[in-house]
Amino acid sequence: MVPSAILNEISAKAEIQYARVPPMRLFRPIEVRTAFGIALLVLTVAAFLSFWNLSRLEEAANQVSHTHQVLDRLDDLLFAFRDSISTSRGVDPEAASLHEESVQSMQSAIDDVARLTNDNPTQQQRIAPLKNIINQVIALERRRLAVAESKGSVAGNAMYAAAGGNRFDDEVRQAISDMKDGERSLLSRRTEQERRRTRTAAFVLGAAGLLGFGILFAVYFHLEREIGRRERSESRLSDLNRLYAFLSQANQTIVHVHSREDLFVHICRAAVEQGEFVMAWIGIPDSESGLLKPVAWWGHENGYLEHVHGYIARRPDDRGPAGSITLPQDRHQVFNYIEADPNIIIPWRDEALRRGYHSRASFPIKHEDRLAGFFTVYAGRPGFFDDETLRLLDEVASDISFALHTIDQEEQRRMAESEVRRLNEELEQKIRERTAQLADANSRLAQQNEELTRASRLKSEFLARMSHEFRTPLNSIIGFSDLLAEQGEGPLGEAYTGYVRRVSDGAQHLLALVNDILDLARIEAGRTDLRHEEFRAAEAISEVLSVTGPLAEVKKITVRSDTPPTLCVYGDRTRFKQILYNLLSNAVKFTPVGGNVQVNAEPDRGEVRFCVSDTGIGIPREDHTSIFEEFRQVAPATHGVKEGAGLGLAITKRLVELHGGRIWVESTPGDGSRFFFTMPAARSGEYGQYGLKSGSSSGMP
């Protein structure tokens, strides 16, 4: 498992890289809006100009039509004038009414002309004289008619000619002709003016259209270029994002995988699934051939790796075997245009293109400063790899290197762990074996213990039985001896009295032996409970002396005690007396008649040390230990003493030891014996109290 610190570092690195994506040349709407605004303004101006020109043209057309109207009415006027002249001759019977109609027409025509030309001062000036002439003519013709009616037409004609009527006729014609010429010249001027205006308008319109289209065209080109750039940026951004996703996935993979095989496969898979490469593979170099051996791949491989042989250059000029692609050891290798790259061998190129590989890059994977393999990816687009993508993929390769290092460490750690586990298992196995052996030994011990318990029970039963069986005959012997000694049935002779005493002594000895055996057995079985108490040593000693006194008296032995009266012992009083009795009775027993026996007691470092000394036969040094063993008696034959159970000292030793004390002897044959034993002194508080009560400090420690 990769520590979380490394994981954090990896993700932090990815974050920084995301932030370092170069800023894209973004489309700026203000430029386009301005351009569109200008184009719109130009076209609007052009539209206004066109509208204005059109209205001017329409006005011009109206004026032409007006001029033609004026001309028509002038023609009407002229026609009516001629008609009035001809009717005024009075030939026709209805000449007068016809003449009036002509006059009406004339006046109507001249009024129309006056109205139509009221915006033209030149024509208005002409109208007034014309009207004047026409009115004179009309008056003259009316007179002609009147003459003709009364005097005949000839007289009319004559009067008309005399009045200069023919002259008026020419003047009218001339005036109307002048007006017509004036209108025509006006029309010609206006037409010329309109033609100029129309040309100007057409020119302005054309220029504005051109300008507008020019601007729109420029904007279009600008947009086209911007969109292209944007598409390229988006595509590049998408490429980079996919690569970052791949890098991120690769890093996650590195954190989670535990073997090289898994690592390689997962990296290739991430390259295809997150990085959207067509195919990705990892090869490791064969140390002999120098060729890359594919170990993991993902994507549209389809047998491709059988065709390609990557060779790792050992030197810069190392070309490798024929038909192989030579890879440099220490840097990535890129073929951005597989279709066109002259370095790519033909069959290999065809295989690549057939599978949709258009560009390819290989990245060396280092491990422990050596080349561990190559990571190769194929993109479905020519020219895919640029500095940025290569930098990212270089990082993937270096992350793989890092992962290999981590996996190695992990491997070593696992191996160490497994070694520890193995050792543990061995240890556990050994423990199990030992435990089994122990259990075996335990069961044997339990069995032995059971046997011992059984033996002990048998021993106890035997002792009980022995005790019982011995007591029954002893009962008769001792009981009847008592009766004999009482001499209740009549006096015995002196000799018999002696015999009876001997029988009784022997029986008592035997009884003592039986009791000793039972006592010893009880002590050995640990069934002896001591009743601890504090007591004055001197008092207990004097009680024992009163028991042994009669025996000592018989042998004329002096028994003395020199014990401080306040000296106190902590122990079982009865057992203490038993100990002292055993030692004193032995001392008396082995001391010749007239000897001395002495009992001393003194405090000694929390204990009380007792000494029973005698002036007896003594004990050889080699027996100083063995006399405390059961049924051991020091060479009785040599001392002439046959009595003694041989159990007394053994019991005594055990009783002393039960109290936590020691017993030993100092003796030289012929020079008496000194038996020492220790007992715990009374505990300080109570001891002290006791001592104070006694009112004496003698013998106090």
Add this chain to the structure above:
Amino acid sequence: MSKIIIVDDNGASRDLLRAILKTVPSDIIEAKHGQEALELIQQERPDLVLMDIDMPVLDGLSAVRKIRQNPSLADLPVVAVTSFAMEGDREKGLAAGFTAYVVKPLRAAALREQVQQLLGRALA
């Protein structure tokens, strides 16, 4: 005259007891085991019983328990006279109902004294 029943399967033991108690004025009846003793006690109404423990037919412990089951015999002095001298034997005997526990071998004077004491108490 006091009436004493001696119970023991061993003839020598019975003889010894009879001999020791010769100086005590009493009527002595012998039984060889517990069952016989129970019958004699019902029959003779003794003042004191001296009884061994290790006996055939009915042992002393069982016999004294049966005696104590009879309320009229609750105060009858029954003394164990036995060779069982191991630790706990005395306690076992007293728990079964014996008035006193005397371990063999007997000492004539001591036994005599104890018997007279018990008889004196019983007669008082």
